[in-house]
Amino acid sequence: xxxxxxxxxxxxxxxxxxxxxxxxxxxxxxxxxxxxxxxxxxxxxxxxxxxxxxxxxxxxxxxxxxxxxxxxxxxxxxxxxxxxxxxxxxxxxxxxxxxxxxxxxxxxxxxxxxxxxxxxxxxxxxxxxxxxxxxxxxxxxxxxxxxxxxxxxxxxxxxxxxxxxxxxxxxxxxxxxxxxxxxxxxxxxxxxxxxxxxxxxxx
Amino acid sequence: xxxxxxxxxxxxxxxxxxxxxxxxxxxxxxxxxxxxxxxxxxxxxxxxxxxxxxxxxxxxxxxxxxxxxxxxxxxxxxxxxxxxxxxxxxxxxxxxxxxxxxxxxxxxxxxxxxxxxxxxxxxxxxxxxxxxxxxxxxxxxxxxxxxxxxxxxxxxxxxxxxxxxxxxxxxxxxxxxxxxxxxxxxxxxxxxxxxxxxxxxxxxxxxxxxxxxxxxxxxxxxxxxxxxxxxxxxxxxxxxxxxxxxxxxxxxxxxxxxxxxxxxxxxxxxxxxxxxxxxxxxxxxxxxxxxxxxxxxxxxxxxxxxxxxxxxxxxxxxxxxxxxxxxxxxxxxxxxxxxxxxxxxxxxxxxxxxxxxxxxxxxxxxxxxxxxxxxxxxxxxxxxxxxxxxxxxxxxxxxxxxxxxxxxxxxxxxxxxxxxxxxxxxxxxxxxxxxxxxxxxxxxxxxxxxxxxxxxxxxxxxxxxxxxxxxxxxxxxxxxxxxxxxxxxxxxxxxxxxxxxxxxxxxxxxxxxxxxxxxxxxxxxxxxxxxxxxxxxxxxxxxxxxxxxxxxxxxxxxxxxxxxxxxxxxxxxxxxxxxxxxxxxxxxxxxxxxxxxxxxxxxxxxxxxxxxxxxxxxxxxxxxxxxxxxxxxxxxxxxxxxxxxxxxxxxxxxxxxxxxxxxxxxxxxxxxxxxxxxxxxxxxxxxxxxxxxxxxxxxxxxxxxxxxxxxxxxxxxxxxxxxxxxxxxxxxxxxxxxxxxxxxxxxxxxxxxxxxxxxxxxxxxxxxxxxxxxxxxxxxxxx
Numbered sequence: 001x002x003x004x005x006x007x008x009x010x011x012x013x014x015x016x017x018x019x020x021x022x023x024x025x026x027x028x029x030x031x032x033x034x035x036x037x038x039x040x041x042x043x044x045x046x047x048x049x050x051x052x053x054x055x056x057x058x059x060x061x062x063x064x065x066x067x068x069x070x071x072x073x074x075x076x077x078x079x080x081x082x083x084x085x086x087x088x089x090x091x092x093x094x095x096x097x098x099x100x101x102x103x104x105x106x107x108x109x110x111x112x113x114x115x116x117x118x119x120x121x122x123x124x125x126x127x128x129x130x131x132x133x134x135x136x137x138x139x140x141x142x143x144x145x146x147x148x149x150x151x152x153x154x155x156x157x158x159x160x161x162x163x164x165x166x167x168x169x170x171x172x173x174x175x176x177x178x179x180x181x182x183x184x185x186x187x188x189x190x191x192x193x194x195x196x197x198x199x200x201x202x203x
Numbered sequence: 204x205x206x207x208x209x210x211x212x213x214x215x216x217x218x219x220x221x222x223x224x225x226x227x228x229x230x231x232x233x234x235x236x237x238x239x240x241x242x243x244x245x246x247x248x249x250x251x252x253x254x255x256x257x258x259x260x261x262x263x264x265x266x267x268x269x270x271x272x273x274x275x276x277x278x279x280x281x282x283x284x285x286x287x288x289x290x291x292x293x294x295x296x297x298x299x300x301x302x303x304x305x306x307x308x309x310x311x312x313x314x315x316x317x318x319x320x321x322x323x324x325x326x327x328x329x330x331x332x333x334x335x336x337x338x339x340x341x342x343x344x345x346x347x348x349x350x351x352x353x354x355x356x357x358x359x360x361x362x363x364x365x366x367x368x369x370x371x372x373x374x375x376x377x378x379x380x381x382x383x384x385x386x387x388x389x390x391x392x393x394x395x396x397x398x399x400x401x402x403x404x405x406x407x408x409x410x411x412x413x414x415x416x417x418x419x420x421x422x423x424x425x426x427x428x429x430x431x432x433x434x435x436x437x438x439x440x441x442x443x444x445x446x447x448x449x450x451x452x453x454x455x456x457x458x459x460x461x462x463x464x465x466x467x468x469x470x471x472x473x474x475x476x477x478x479x480x481x482x483x484x485x486x487x488x489x490x491x492x493x494x495x496x497x498x499x500x501x502x503x504x505x506x507x508x509x510x511x512x513x514x515x516x517x518x519x520x521x522x523x524x525x526x527x528x529x530x531x532x533x534x535x536x537x538x539x540x541x542x543x544x545x546x547x548x549x550x551x552x553x554x555x556x557x558x559x560x561x562x563x564x565x566x567x568x569x570x571x572x573x574x575x576x577x578x579x580x581x582x583x584x585x586x587x588x589x590x591x592x593x594x595x596x597x598x599x600x601x602x603x604x605x606x607x608x609x610x611x612x613x614x615x616x617x618x619x620x621x622x623x624x625x626x627x628x629x630x631x632x633x634x635x636x637x638x639x640x641x642x643x644x645x646x647x648x649x650x651x652x653x654x655x656x657x658x659x660x661x662x663x664x665x666x667x668x669x670x671x672x673x674x675x676x677x678x679x680x681x682x683x684x685x686x687x688x689x690x691x692x693x694x695x696x697x698x699x700x701x702x703x704x705x706x707x708x709x710x711x712x713x714x715x716x717x718x719x720x721x722x723x724x725x726x727x728x729x730x731x732x733x734x735x736x737x738x739x740x741x742x743x744x745x746x747x748x749x750x751x752x753x754x755x756x757x758x759x760x761x762x763x764x765x766x767x768x769x770x771x772x773x774x775x776x777x778x779x780x781x782x783x784x785x786x787x788x789x790x791x792x793x794x795x796x797x798x799x800x801x802x803x804x805x806x807x808x809x810x811x812x813x814x815x816x817x818x819x820x821x822x823x824x825x826x827x828x829x830x831x832x833x834x835x836x837x838x839x840x841x842x843x844x845x846x847x848x849x850x851x852x853x854x855x856x857x858x859x860x861x862x863x864x865x866x867x868x869x870x871x872x873x874x875x876x877x878x879x880x881x882x883x884x885x886x887x888x889x890x891x892x893x894x895x896x897x898x899x900x901x902x903x904x905x906x907x908x909x910x911x912x913x914x915x916x917x918x919x920x921x922x923x924x925x926x927x928x929x930x931x932x933x934x935x936x937x938x939x940x941x942x943x944x945x946x947x948x949x950x951x952x953x954x955x956x957x958x959x960x961x962x963x964x965x966x967x968x969x970x971x972x973x974x975x976x977x978x979x980x981x982x983x984x985x986x
Binding site for chain 2: 085099100111137
């Protein structure tokens with residue numbers, strides 16, 4: 001009786017057979033071993049990729065998802081309107097927002113509403129960036145900062161003060177009134193490029 | 204509608220499915236029965252159809268003849284042979300709906316991120332389900348100033364409005380407060396208020412709830428949360444005895460808003476502004492958090508629970524004690540107080556009526572009200588409704604809405620017996636039987652009623668002698684139905700639970716030996732006290748005279764009574780154990796204070812005026828505060844008695860086991876009404892009631908709500924005004940032996956002998972300021 005030739009792997013439907021029935025790779029032979037060692041050996045002569053962190057810090061990719069930042073309009077008013085869409089989008093439930101009314105005396109952002117409480121819990125955040133996509137005012141963006149280790153849970157819940165971007169040239173610390181004769185729509189269109197002297201209420 | 208009524212059924216075909224519905228049903232409702240959702244904004248099942256938004260367009264064909272264009276399904280009743288094609292089967296209807304949606308969105312601002320409705324918005328949802336994903340509109344949207352206050356608690360954002368007229372129709376058809384209307388035409392059409400009259404309706408909150416977009420929003424809830432932040436719990440309203448079904452929305456342990464729930468047999472889909480917007484007292488910062496004991500220096504110091512419970516038990520055991528429980532406890536808690544008084548204190552000295560009350564009332568309640576089964580349905584079927592000492596709009600707003608519904612539907616005759624014509628009765632076009640305060644009984648006697656009539660008695664009926672006797676006589680001679688509608692949510696429950704001196708739970712008279720045996724067997728106790736207990740005022744008097752030494756007080760404001768001085772003196776003198784949620788006149792004088800759970804932190808039920816149980820669960824989970832019931836059990840344990848009422852469920856079970864009493868009732872001693880003596884020139888007889896929105900404890904901290912309270916005035920008749928030389932707006936000083944209040948005058952339809960002022964409003968707290976109430980003679984002078 002003639003022996004039946006066993007099927008080769010390429011002739012089998014591998015999704016339908018047991019693992020044990022599949023031919024496993026056998027001995028690679030001496031040449032195979034030498035091939036492997038050659039890779040190791042040749043690496044000795046290459047420039048090492050190791051970075052002496054934290055003394056040396058390699059820059060991240062431009063679109064690296066790092067710590068969040070709450071941005072400001074060019075006159076210093078906050079862009080966040082406290083709409084909670086970031087919290088809604090967050091798959092890890094890491095964001096907590098409470099909105100509040102802007103008043104003439106206490107204006108934090110253009111328009112009616114601002115984010116009174118803004119917290120991101122970095123123990124929960126998975127840096128997926130869905131919050132950034134959800135933000136209707138581009139108030140929330142991500143920086144490239146990745147050093148977010150700390151020694152207590154409380155310290156890793158970032159408050160609004162920790163997340164707000166710095167005041168740059170031409171900006172004034174809110175609360176202050178809106179740019180004269182501008183509406184919130186003008187702010188979004190980019191018509192406001194820096195603070196107007198009349199907005200400086202502390203002067 | 205009675206079941207015996209024969210209803211014509213009409214069969215129509217909608218999207219290929221046959222459905223049979225009663226004649227007169229609108230196409231949109233018939234489709235709902237098949238589970239076919241036609242998009243809509245203006246349509247509301249409780250409002251008259253208007254066809255304002257045009258979103259519900261469908262293709263209709265009757266007996267082979269098709270309408271040339273799609274029709275609004277919310278305005279067309281079904282007809283035999285009708286074939287309806289909705290957006291699901293008719294491309295024409297679908298295109299029409301998409302066109303309407305595109306049109307509605309032309310001027311709708313893209314401010315969903317800051318809009319309170321965002322996330323629960325019918326416009327958002329239906330724009331997704333039946334709108335284009337892109338708009339062809341390239342122009343500039345029409346804008347309005349936003350938002351504007353149409354009252355202190357309702358904000359209007361005209362840009363967002365889709366002109367569905369739900370709010371204006373509600374105000375006109377349901378509340379009869381037509382203070383808002385649609386102004387202008389075309390693109391500039393907008394909801395507006397009258398120039399000089401803000402939207403001060405007691406029911407304005409409902410317009411916020413039924414607004415299908417974010418055009419009307421509540422000032423208190425503005426920007427506070429998003430729908431997905433909130434945990435909703437079905438609950439019941441703790442304010443009045445109407446018994447509204449509610450929904451409580453909580454964010455992180457804090458109640459942020461309350462909405463009217465749906466219960467067709469009680470509040471339908473409405474509630475009043477007090478129920479909707481008065482809840483901050485629960486989270487007020489001055490809530491009691493820890494037990495306190497008064498030390499030997501007379502100071503209240505914080506104590507541990509075991510210490511405080513031991514001190515309470517010791518004090519209550521040391522001398523004869525009585526129980527004062529306010530009308531705001533749940534049915535189960537009231538039952539706890541009732542059982543505690545009988546078992547732990549061995550007394551019938553318990554009274555839930557922490558207000559002006561009389562012995563006549565107590566007997567009336569025991570004879571005619573406990574176990575009574577008059578319901579809202581009886582109002583719906585009544586041929587006439589008589590109001591005695593009761594202002595539905597101010598004291599039980601949902602009863603008013605029900606009366607108003609029947610008045611609008613079939614011109615229900617409402618007769619009000621009183622001294623001053625109220626706004627509510629005016630709206631109901633009621634017959635106003637004008638009598639001098641204190642002489643109501645004579646007017647009641649002759650009323651021609653039938654067995655289908657309903658007499659609604661308010662808690663103020665106890666304030667003039669003989670009224671309840673006359674009501675009882677009228678009810679028995681005409682077999683009209685009786686209903687007692689107290690102002691507070693817990694009073695009916697407390698009555699059924701026997702938190703009153705002459706009744707045991709389930710309406711059993713304390714003087715009836717077999718009734719006592721019933722209860723004693725259930726409670727596993729050898730005997731129960733036999734004599735009728737003291738009433739509120741008698742308890743205070745007994746403390747002052749030294750017969751009683753200790754008081755257990757829960758949820759009582761001693762300033763609600765006629766003789767608040769005596770109440771405060773008694774509280775000073777007695778050993779007082781106070782179960783409270785916040786510091787009060789009682790806790791200031793208490794020896795032991797035990798903090799209890801507020802309504803959102805516990806479960807339980809209220810019995811509304813019908814005696815219908817309104818169950819609710821704790822809206823705030825994991826509260827450390829315990830219910831009154833639990834604390835009473837712990838005090839009893841300390842006293843060496845077992846109440847066996849560890850949980851609300853246990854209490855509810857025991858209450859169910861008691862059932863109703865079919866034995867002999869207490870008989871009522873008839874009381875004669877007293878005629879007032881003749882009045883001098885500047886003497887008047889006082890009449891008054893509490894307004895819905897006033898200085899009530901449960902409305903603390905609600906400034907937006909207080910902004911819509913009615914104006915505080917002193918009302919006199921035109922004849923007396925002429926003789927005093929008074930015109931509207933003059934300052935009137937009303938004074939009694941105790942004090943005086945000064946209010947602007949208003950000349951209205953009131954009995955010549957009477958002067959009316961609100962009982963507990965800003966600048967007019969009659970019980971405290973005057974020590975006087977309905978029927979007292981006061982002097983009025985112009986200043």
